[in-house]
Amino acid sequence: MPERSTRAMIVEKADTLFYEGGFEATSFADIAAVVGISRGNFYHHFKTKDDILDAVIARRIEQTRGMLALWEAEGDGPRARILSFIRMLIANRAKIMAFGCPVGTLCSELAKLDHGAQGRAAEILGLFRDWLAGQFRALGAGDRAEALALHVLSWSQGVAVMASAFRDETFLHSEVAGIEAWLSTVPDPAPLT
Amino acid sequence: MPERSTRAMIVEKADTLFYEGGFEATSFADIAAVVGISRGNFYHHFKTKDDILDAVIARRIEQTRGMLALWEAEGDGPRARILSFIRMLIANRAKIMAFGCPVGTLCSELAKLDHGAQGRAAEILGLFRDWLAGQFRALGAGDRAEALALHVLSWSQGVAVMASAFRDETFLHSEVAGIEAWLSTVPDPAPLT
DNA sequence: GTCTATAAGCTGATAGAC
DNA sequence: GTCTATCAGCTTATAGAC
Numbered sequence: 001m002p003e004r005s006t007r008a009m010i011v012e013k014a015d016t017l018f019y020e021g022g023f024e025a026t027s028f029a030d031i032a033a034v035v036g037i038s039r040g041n042f043y044h045h046f047k048t049k050d051d052i053l054d055a056v057i058a059r060r061i062e063q064t065r066g067m068l069a070l071w072e073a074e075g076d077g078p079r080a081r082i083l084s085f086i087r088m089l090i091a092n093r094a095k096i097m098a099f100g101c102p103v104g105t106l107c108s109e110l111a112k113l114d115h116g117a118q119g120r121a122a123e124i125l126g127l128f129r130d131w132l133a134g135q136f137r138a139l140g141a142g143d144r145a146e147a148l149a150l151h152v153l154s155w156s157q158g159v160a161v162m163a164s165a166f167r168d169e170t171f172l173h174s175e176v177a178g179i180e181a182w183l184s185t186v187p188d189p190a191p192l193t
Numbered sequence: 194m195p196e197r198s199t200r201a202m203i204v205e206k207a208d209t210l211f212y213e214g215g216f217e218a219t220s221f222a223d224i225a226a227v228v229g230i231s232r233g234n235f236y237h238h239f240k241t242k243d244d245i246l247d248a249v250i251a252r253r254i255e256q257t258r259g260m261l262a263l264w265e266a267e268g269d270g271p272r273a274r275i276l277s278f279i280r281m282l283i284a285n286r287a288k289i290m291a292f293g294c295p296v297g298t299l300c301s302e303l304a305k306l307d308h309g310a311q312g313r314a315a316e317i318l319g320l321f322r323d324w325l326a327g328q329f330r331a332l333g334a335g336d337r338a339e340a341l342a343l344h345v346l347s348w349s350q351g352v353a354v355m356a357s358a359f360r361d362e363t364f365l366h367s368e369v370a371g372i373e374a375w376l377s378t379v380p381d382p383a384p385l386t
Numbered sequence: 387g388t389c390t391a392t393a394a395g396c397t398g399a400t401a402g403a404c
Numbered sequence: 405g406t407c408t409a410t411c412a413g414c415t416t417a418t419a420g421a422c
Contacts, residue, residue, distance in 0.1 A: 158351025
Protein backbone atom coordinates (compact mmCIF):
# COMPACT_ATOMS: atom_id res chain seq x y z
CA MET A 1 0.00 0.00 0.00
CA PRO A 2 2.25 2.80 -1.15
CA GLU A 3 -0.60 5.30 -0.91
CA ARG A 4 -1.05 4.85 2.78
CA SER A 5 2.66 5.25 3.30
CA THR A 6 2.80 8.70 1.72
CA ARG A 7 -0.35 9.75 3.46
CA ALA A 8 0.98 8.54 6.79
CA MET A 9 4.22 10.41 6.17
CA ILE A 10 2.31 13.64 5.49
CA VAL A 11 0.33 13.28 8.71
CA GLU A 12 3.45 12.50 10.72
CA LYS A 13 5.43 15.47 9.39
CA ALA A 14 2.42 17.79 9.64
CA ASP A 15 2.00 16.74 13.27
CA THR A 16 5.56 17.81 14.06
CA LEU A 17 5.32 21.05 12.09
CA PHE A 18 1.97 21.99 13.66
CA TYR A 19 3.50 21.40 17.08
CA GLU A 20 6.75 23.25 16.52
CA GLY A 21 5.50 26.09 14.33
CA GLY A 22 1.77 26.26 14.93
CA PHE A 23 -1.11 25.17 12.69
CA GLU A 24 -1.76 28.45 10.90
CA ALA A 25 1.88 29.35 10.38
CA THR A 26 2.59 25.98 8.74
CA SER A 27 1.92 26.08 5.00
CA PHE A 28 1.37 23.31 2.48
CA ALA A 29 4.73 24.24 1.03
CA ASP A 30 6.40 23.64 4.42
CA ILE A 31 4.87 20.18 4.77
CA ALA A 32 5.52 19.23 1.15
CA ALA A 33 9.16 20.28 1.47
CA VAL A 34 9.71 18.13 4.57
CA VAL A 35 7.87 15.13 3.12
CA GLY A 36 9.66 15.55 -0.19
CA ILE A 37 6.67 15.77 -2.51
CA SER A 38 5.28 18.54 -4.68
CA ARG A 39 2.48 20.82 -3.56
CA GLY A 40 0.27 19.49 -6.33
CA ASN A 41 0.63 15.91 -5.21
CA PHE A 42 -0.51 17.02 -1.82
CA TYR A 43 -4.11 17.39 -2.89
CA HIS A 44 -4.29 13.81 -4.02
CA HIS A 45 -4.12 12.85 -0.33
CA PHE A 46 -5.86 15.76 1.40
CA LYS A 47 -8.36 18.13 -0.14
CA THR A 48 -8.00 20.93 2.39
CA LYS A 49 -5.70 22.01 5.18
CA ASP A 50 -8.45 21.25 7.68
CA ASP A 51 -8.45 17.66 6.48
CA ILE A 52 -4.80 17.39 7.45
CA LEU A 53 -5.57 18.88 10.84
CA ASP A 54 -8.31 16.30 11.36
CA ALA A 55 -5.89 13.53 10.47
CA VAL A 56 -3.25 14.94 12.81
CA ILE A 57 -5.72 15.13 15.69
CA ALA A 58 -6.92 11.58 14.95
CA ARG A 59 -3.30 10.42 15.01
CA ARG A 60 -2.69 12.13 18.32
CA ILE A 61 -5.82 10.59 19.81
CA GLU A 62 -4.68 7.16 18.67
CA GLN A 63 -1.16 7.66 20.04
CA THR A 64 -2.53 8.95 23.34
CA ARG A 65 -4.76 5.90 23.66
CA GLY A 66 -1.75 3.67 22.99
CA MET A 67 0.38 5.48 25.56
CA LEU A 68 -2.32 5.28 28.23
CA ALA A 69 -2.79 1.58 27.53
CA LEU A 70 0.96 1.07 27.92
CA TRP A 71 1.06 2.93 31.23
CA GLU A 72 -1.97 0.93 32.33
CA ALA A 73 -0.22 -2.35 31.49
CA GLU A 74 3.24 -1.53 32.77
CA GLY A 75 2.49 0.69 35.77
CA ASP A 76 2.77 -0.92 39.19
CA GLY A 77 -0.41 0.39 40.75
CA PRO A 78 -2.37 3.62 40.20
CA ARG A 79 0.14 5.87 41.94
CA ALA A 80 2.96 4.70 39.69
CA ARG A 81 0.71 5.14 36.66
CA ILE A 82 -0.07 8.73 37.56
CA LEU A 83 3.67 9.28 37.96
CA SER A 84 4.12 8.06 34.38
CA PHE A 85 1.90 10.91 33.29
CA ILE A 86 3.66 13.52 35.41
CA ARG A 87 7.09 12.43 34.27
CA MET A 88 6.20 13.13 30.66
CA LEU A 89 7.07 16.71 31.60
CA ILE A 90 10.61 15.58 32.38
CA ALA A 91 10.97 13.14 29.50
CA ASN A 92 9.86 15.75 26.95
CA ARG A 93 11.37 18.74 28.71
CA ALA A 94 13.48 19.98 25.78
CA LYS A 95 10.50 20.17 23.42
CA ILE A 96 8.17 21.50 26.11
CA MET A 97 10.57 24.33 26.93
CA ALA A 98 10.79 25.17 23.23
CA PHE A 99 7.17 24.70 22.11
CA GLY A 100 5.00 24.06 25.19
CA CYS A 101 2.55 21.16 25.49
CA PRO A 102 1.49 19.86 22.04
CA VAL A 103 -2.14 19.48 23.09
CA GLY A 104 -2.53 22.59 25.23
CA THR A 105 -0.97 24.91 22.65
CA LEU A 106 -3.05 23.39 19.83
CA CYS A 107 -6.25 23.88 21.83
CA SER A 108 -5.28 27.49 22.54
CA GLU A 109 -4.50 28.23 18.90
CA LEU A 110 -7.67 26.62 17.57
CA ALA A 111 -9.75 28.52 20.14
CA LYS A 112 -8.38 31.82 18.85
CA LEU A 113 -8.91 30.78 15.23
CA ASP A 114 -12.48 29.85 16.20
CA HIS A 115 -11.73 26.58 14.43
CA GLY A 116 -14.30 23.80 14.37
CA ALA A 117 -11.68 21.20 15.32
CA GLN A 118 -11.04 22.80 18.72
CA GLY A 119 -13.45 20.41 20.41
CA ARG A 120 -11.75 17.39 18.90
CA ALA A 121 -8.36 18.65 20.07
CA ALA A 122 -9.76 19.07 23.57
CA GLU A 123 -10.84 15.41 23.42
CA ILE A 124 -7.17 14.48 23.75
CA LEU A 125 -7.08 16.30 27.09
CA GLY A 126 -10.32 14.46 27.87
CA LEU A 127 -8.59 11.11 27.37
CA PHE A 128 -5.94 12.05 29.92
CA ARG A 129 -8.60 13.38 32.30
CA ASP A 130 -10.66 10.20 32.17
CA TRP A 131 -7.65 7.92 32.50
CA LEU A 132 -6.26 9.92 35.43
CA ALA A 133 -9.70 9.93 37.08
CA GLY A 134 -9.72 6.12 36.84
CA GLN A 135 -6.35 5.98 38.59
CA PHE A 136 -7.53 8.32 41.35
CA ARG A 137 -10.64 6.21 41.82
CA ALA A 138 -8.38 3.17 42.21
CA LEU A 139 -6.57 5.16 44.90
CA GLY A 140 -9.83 5.55 46.75
CA ALA A 141 -10.54 9.17 45.83
CA GLY A 142 -14.20 8.36 45.16
CA ASP A 143 -16.29 11.30 43.98
CA ARG A 144 -13.30 13.60 43.96
CA ALA A 145 -11.42 11.47 41.40
CA GLU A 146 -12.35 13.64 38.42
CA ALA A 147 -11.54 16.89 40.24
CA LEU A 148 -8.13 15.47 41.21
CA ALA A 149 -7.55 14.35 37.61
CA LEU A 150 -8.38 17.82 36.30
CA HIS A 151 -6.11 19.31 38.92
CA VAL A 152 -3.09 17.24 37.84
CA LEU A 153 -3.83 17.95 34.19
CA SER A 154 -4.22 21.66 34.86
CA TRP A 155 -1.07 21.77 36.95
CA SER A 156 0.97 20.13 34.20
CA GLN A 157 -0.48 22.54 31.62
CA GLY A 158 0.57 25.47 33.76
CA VAL A 159 4.07 24.06 34.16
CA ALA A 160 4.35 23.64 30.38
CA VAL A 161 3.27 27.22 29.69
CA MET A 162 5.64 28.66 32.30
CA ALA A 163 8.57 26.44 31.37
CA SER A 164 8.34 27.52 27.72
CA ALA A 165 7.77 31.19 28.57
CA PHE A 166 10.83 31.39 30.82
CA ARG A 167 12.80 28.49 29.26
CA ASP A 168 13.49 27.45 32.82
CA GLU A 169 14.36 23.81 33.39
CA THR A 170 14.97 24.29 37.12
CA PHE A 171 11.41 25.50 37.54
CA LEU A 172 10.12 22.52 35.57
CA HIS A 173 11.95 20.05 37.79
CA SER A 174 10.88 21.72 41.01
CA GLU A 175 7.22 21.84 39.97
CA VAL A 176 7.31 18.16 38.97
CA ALA A 177 8.74 17.42 42.43
CA GLY A 178 5.86 19.48 43.83
CA ILE A 179 3.26 17.45 41.93
CA GLU A 180 4.86 14.22 43.12
CA ALA A 181 4.86 15.43 46.73
CA TRP A 182 1.22 16.43 46.40
CA LEU A 183 0.39 13.05 44.85
CA SER A 184 1.86 11.26 47.87
CA THR A 185 -0.86 12.93 49.99
CA VAL A 186 -3.68 11.63 47.80
CA PRO A 187 -6.38 10.34 48.41
CA ASP A 188 -6.37 12.77 51.30
CA PRO A 189 -4.64 15.88 49.95
CA ALA A 190 -4.31 18.99 52.07
CA PRO A 191 -6.72 21.80 51.61
CA LEU A 192 -7.17 21.41 47.90
CA THR A 193 -9.37 21.76 45.54
CA MET B 194 -1.59 65.53 19.27
CA PRO B 195 -3.80 63.87 16.69
CA GLU B 196 -0.97 61.55 15.63
CA ARG B 197 -0.66 59.94 19.01
CA SER B 198 -4.38 59.44 19.12
CA THR B 199 -4.46 57.39 15.91
CA ARG B 200 -1.35 55.51 16.91
CA ALA B 201 -2.78 54.74 20.34
CA MET B 202 -5.99 53.54 18.72
CA ILE B 203 -4.05 51.18 16.45
CA VAL B 204 -2.17 49.71 19.41
CA GLU B 205 -5.33 49.32 21.45
CA LYS B 206 -7.25 47.57 18.68
CA ALA B 207 -4.26 45.44 17.70
CA ASP B 208 -3.94 44.33 21.32
CA THR B 209 -7.51 43.06 21.32
CA LEU B 210 -7.21 41.39 17.91
CA PHE B 211 -3.90 39.72 18.80
CA TYR B 212 -5.51 38.37 21.96
CA GLU B 213 -8.74 37.16 20.41
CA GLY B 214 -7.42 35.95 17.06
CA GLY B 215 -3.70 35.44 17.56
CA PHE B 216 -0.78 37.54 16.33
CA GLU B 217 -0.07 35.74 13.08
CA ALA B 218 -3.68 35.31 12.06
CA THR B 219 -4.35 39.04 12.49
CA SER B 220 -3.60 41.01 9.32
CA PHE B 221 -2.99 44.70 8.78
CA ALA B 222 -6.31 44.77 6.95
CA ASP B 223 -8.07 43.42 10.06
CA ILE B 224 -6.58 46.11 12.27
CA ALA B 225 -7.13 48.88 9.73
CA ALA B 226 -10.78 47.86 9.35
CA VAL B 227 -11.41 47.99 13.09
CA VAL B 228 -9.56 51.29 13.55
CA GLY B 229 -11.27 52.75 10.50
CA ILE B 230 -8.21 53.79 8.51
CA SER B 231 -6.77 52.62 5.20
CA ARG B 232 -3.99 50.06 4.98
CA GLY B 233 -1.70 52.63 3.42
CA ASN B 234 -2.09 55.06 6.27
CA PHE B 235 -1.02 52.26 8.56
CA TYR B 236 2.59 52.44 7.54
CA HIS B 237 2.79 56.07 8.53
CA HIS B 238 2.53 54.91 12.13
CA PHE B 239 4.21 51.49 12.05
CA LYS B 240 6.78 50.30 9.57
CA THR B 241 6.35 46.57 10.16
CA LYS B 242 3.96 44.20 11.87
CA ASP B 243 6.66 43.46 14.44
CA ASP B 244 6.68 47.15 15.37
CA ILE B 245 3.00 46.88 16.26
CA LEU B 246 3.69 43.78 18.32
CA ASP B 247 6.42 45.65 20.21
CA ALA B 248 4.01 48.49 20.90
CA VAL B 249 1.31 46.06 22.03
CA ILE B 250 3.71 44.33 24.42
CA ALA B 251 4.90 47.71 25.74
CA ARG B 252 1.28 48.69 26.31
CA ARG B 253 0.60 45.45 28.18
CA ILE B 254 3.69 45.92 30.34
CA GLU B 255 2.54 49.43 31.20
CA GLN B 256 -1.00 48.30 31.98
CA THR B 257 0.29 45.42 34.10
CA ARG B 258 2.49 47.80 36.09
CA GLY B 259 -0.52 50.04 36.62
CA MET B 260 -2.71 47.16 37.77
CA LEU B 261 -0.07 45.86 40.19
CA ALA B 262 0.39 49.36 41.62
CA LEU B 263 -3.37 49.61 42.12
CA TRP B 264 -3.54 46.24 43.90
CA GLU B 265 -0.57 47.31 45.99
CA ALA B 266 -2.31 50.54 47.00
CA GLU B 267 -5.79 49.17 47.53
CA GLY B 268 -5.12 45.68 48.89
CA ASP B 269 -5.51 45.20 52.63
CA GLY B 270 -2.33 43.21 53.30
CA PRO B 271 -0.34 40.78 51.15
CA ARG B 272 -2.89 37.97 51.33
CA ALA B 273 -5.66 40.20 50.00
CA ARG B 274 -3.32 41.45 47.27
CA ILE B 275 -2.55 37.92 46.10
CA LEU B 276 -6.29 37.28 46.07
CA SER B 277 -6.66 40.25 43.70
CA PHE B 278 -4.38 38.42 41.29
CA ILE B 279 -6.19 35.09 41.62
CA ARG B 280 -9.59 36.67 41.16
CA MET B 281 -8.59 38.02 37.76
CA LEU B 282 -9.47 34.50 36.61
CA ILE B 283 -13.05 35.05 37.78
CA ALA B 284 -13.33 38.67 36.68
CA ASN B 285 -12.14 37.84 33.14
CA ARG B 286 -13.70 34.39 32.95
CA ALA B 287 -15.71 34.94 29.79
CA LYS B 288 -12.69 36.05 27.77
CA ILE B 289 -10.42 33.44 29.38
CA MET B 290 -12.81 30.64 28.46
CA ALA B 291 -12.93 31.92 24.89
CA PHE B 292 -9.29 32.90 24.31
CA GLY B 293 -7.18 31.77 27.28
CA CYS B 294 -4.77 34.02 29.17
CA PRO B 295 -3.65 36.97 27.00
CA VAL B 296 -0.04 36.69 28.18
CA GLY B 297 0.32 32.92 28.30
CA THR B 298 -1.16 32.38 24.85
CA LEU B 299 0.97 35.16 23.36
CA CYS B 300 4.14 33.63 24.84
CA SER B 301 3.17 30.23 23.47
CA GLU B 302 2.48 31.57 20.00
CA LEU B 303 5.67 33.63 19.83
CA ALA B 304 7.70 30.62 21.01
CA LYS B 305 6.40 28.56 18.08
CA LEU B 306 7.01 31.39 15.64
CA ASP B 307 10.53 31.62 17.04
CA HIS B 308 9.81 35.32 17.32
CA GLY B 309 12.37 37.66 18.84
CA ALA B 310 9.70 39.37 20.96
CA GLN B 311 8.98 36.18 22.94
CA GLY B 312 11.34 37.26 25.70
CA ARG B 313 9.66 40.63 26.03
CA ALA B 314 6.24 38.98 26.24
CA ALA B 315 7.56 36.73 29.00
CA GLU B 316 8.63 39.87 30.87
CA ILE B 317 4.94 40.50 31.57
CA LEU B 318 4.79 37.18 33.40
CA GLY B 319 8.00 38.28 35.11
CA LEU B 320 6.24 41.38 36.45
CA PHE B 321 3.54 39.23 38.02
CA ARG B 322 6.15 36.79 39.39
CA ASP B 323 8.19 39.54 41.05
CA TRP B 324 5.16 41.29 42.48
CA LEU B 325 3.72 38.03 43.83
CA ALA B 326 7.10 37.11 45.29
CA GLY B 327 7.10 40.43 47.14
CA GLN B 328 3.70 39.64 48.61
CA PHE B 329 4.82 36.17 49.70
CA ARG B 330 7.90 37.69 51.33
CA ALA B 331 5.61 40.03 53.23
CA LEU B 332 3.74 36.91 54.37
CA GLY B 333 6.97 35.56 55.81
CA ALA B 334 7.73 33.00 53.10
CA GLY B 335 11.40 34.02 53.07
CA ASP B 336 13.52 32.19 50.52
CA ARG B 337 10.56 30.29 49.19
CA ALA B 338 8.74 33.46 48.14
CA GLU B 339 9.74 33.25 44.48
CA ALA B 340 8.91 29.54 44.24
CA LEU B 341 5.47 30.22 45.72
CA ALA B 342 4.97 33.12 43.29
CA LEU B 343 5.87 30.90 40.33
CA HIS B 344 3.53 28.24 41.68
CA VAL B 345 0.53 30.60 41.81
CA LEU B 346 1.37 31.97 38.37
CA SER B 347 1.77 28.48 36.94
CA TRP B 348 -1.44 27.30 38.57
CA SER B 349 -3.40 30.17 37.08
CA GLN B 350 -1.89 29.53 33.64
CA GLY B 351 -2.97 25.90 33.85
CA VAL B 352 -6.48 26.90 34.85
CA ALA B 353 -6.68 29.31 31.91
CA VAL B 354 -5.56 26.65 29.41
CA MET B 355 -7.98 24.04 30.76
CA ALA B 356 -10.91 26.45 31.10
CA SER B 357 -10.56 27.50 27.47
CA ALA B 358 -9.99 23.95 26.19
CA PHE B 359 -13.11 22.60 27.92
CA ARG B 360 -15.04 25.91 28.11
CA ASP B 361 -15.84 24.84 31.65
CA GLU B 362 -16.76 27.61 34.07
CA THR B 363 -17.45 25.20 36.93
CA PHE B 364 -13.89 23.92 36.74
CA LEU B 365 -12.58 27.49 36.72
CA HIS B 366 -14.49 28.38 39.88
CA SER B 367 -13.49 25.22 41.72
CA GLU B 368 -9.79 25.66 40.87
CA VAL B 369 -9.90 29.28 42.01
CA ALA B 370 -11.41 28.05 45.27
CA GLY B 371 -8.55 25.54 45.42
CA ILE B 372 -5.93 28.26 44.98
CA GLU B 373 -7.58 30.34 47.69
CA ALA B 374 -7.67 27.37 50.06
CA TRP B 375 -4.01 26.68 49.34
CA LEU B 376 -3.16 30.36 49.88
CA SER B 377 -4.72 30.23 53.34
CA THR B 378 -2.05 27.66 54.32
CA VAL B 379 0.84 29.93 53.25
CA PRO B 380 3.51 30.68 54.51
CA ASP B 381 3.42 27.06 55.61
CA PRO B 382 1.76 25.20 52.74
CA ALA B 383 1.36 21.45 52.79
CA PRO B 384 3.77 19.33 50.91
CA LEU B 385 4.35 21.71 48.05
CA THR B 386 6.46 22.63 45.83
C1' DG C 387 -1.81 62.74 8.25
C1' DT C 388 -4.67 60.30 5.21
C1' DC C 389 -5.70 58.49 0.95
C1' DT C 390 -5.51 55.38 -3.65
C1' DA C 391 -2.87 52.56 -6.46
C1' DT C 392 0.30 49.22 -6.82
C1' DA C 393 4.10 45.92 -6.20
C1' DA C 394 6.17 41.24 -5.31
C1' DG C 395 5.44 37.17 -3.05
C1' DC C 396 3.09 33.62 -0.63
C1' DT C 397 -1.42 31.24 0.32
C1' DG C 398 -4.65 27.34 -0.36
C1' DA C 399 -6.41 25.08 -4.17
C1' DT C 400 -7.20 23.23 -9.28
C1' DA C 401 -6.27 21.14 -14.02
C1' DG C 402 -4.23 18.16 -16.64
C1' DA C 403 0.09 15.67 -18.51
C1' DC C 404 2.68 11.48 -17.58
C1' DG D 405 0.41 8.38 -7.66
C1' DT D 406 3.32 12.07 -8.81
C1' DC D 407 4.48 15.83 -11.41
C1' DT D 408 4.36 20.90 -13.60
C1' DA D 409 1.80 24.82 -14.53
C1' DT D 410 -1.48 27.79 -13.14
C1' DC D 411 -5.22 30.32 -10.56
C1' DA D 412 -7.44 33.92 -7.74
C1' DG D 413 -6.93 35.90 -3.51
C1' DC D 414 -4.59 37.55 0.29
C1' DT D 415 -0.24 39.08 2.56
C1' DT D 416 3.14 42.74 3.94
C1' DA D 417 4.95 46.70 2.24
C1' DT D 418 5.91 50.97 -0.96
C1' DA D 419 5.09 55.28 -3.89
C1' DG D 420 3.11 59.21 -4.49
C1' DA D 421 -1.17 62.34 -4.85
C1' DC D 422 -3.83 65.34 -1.88
